[in-house]
Amino acid sequence: MLQHHDVDTLFQALAVAPRRAMVERLSRGPATVSDLAQPFEMSLAAVVQHLQVLEACGVIRSEKIGRVRTCTLQPQGLAPLEAWIAERRGEAERRYDRLGQILAERFPTSPNPPSKDDQ
């Protein structure tokens, strides 16, 4: 039973455009391997390899009936990614709130002077 897949494999899996396209397709409903391969130029073998990556990291699951393998999106497969992103924003917001609080205490007027950038 594969669960709690780490963020690393998830990011790596979704860093490849065809794999994201397959996830997008599957978010609109189950599909067979051939269905998923149809929009692509690449060989069927390559598609199968992508699907193996997606299944290994818990984004999809698949079931073979007869000759046909049908893939579906795993409902909570993307959850660790969402959690990671939310955590990053959470940290930043907590910091920002603290900063705002400190600034409000010291300078009870406007928050922020403009900054200049370089390149």
Next chain:
Amino acid sequence: MLQHHDVDTLFQALAVAPRRAMVERLSRGPATVSDLAQPFEMSLAAVVQHLQVLEACGVIRSEKIGRVRTCTLQPQGLAPLEAWIAERRGEAERRYDRLGQILAERFPTSPNPPSKDDQ
């Protein structure tokens, strides 16, 4: 004026563990290039390259003062990723709702006005 950095470069940028670690560090507050390099074995040049990738895709920004470049997290930098994930789940949930509706129409278990349009 948020540049629409595409999901592809964002996923690719965050698919690399050291880059994610740098983002995690920056979510706890700004840091210089040397600060960010400190936890790693790799050369400073490699760290700089990672930071360039992160800045190019809008996850961080940086400002150089004197010899020192200070990096900060770009508040909305991860938003396109969140949006992509949310959209995938949104699709799946809409499908699930439609399925529930269809099942409810065909096998009414509760008081249920029949609808004319059918798909």
Next chain:
DNA sequence: GTGATGCTGAAGCATGGACTTAAGTATCTG
């Protein structure tokens, strides 16, 4: 000034992984 610090850019190496082709295994159809 000299030297140290903090990056920056360029060139090159080396490994991973996305792809290919080709051959193989079930499964279905007639």
Next chain:
DNA sequence: CAGATACTTAAGTCCATGCTTCAGCATCAC
């Protein structure tokens, strides 16, 4: 049964990119 379909696996190629070293450039400290 033969043949077609739907994958599956193995082996090999090739290119992107993460990393290195090294040389260079401001900036700061003395």
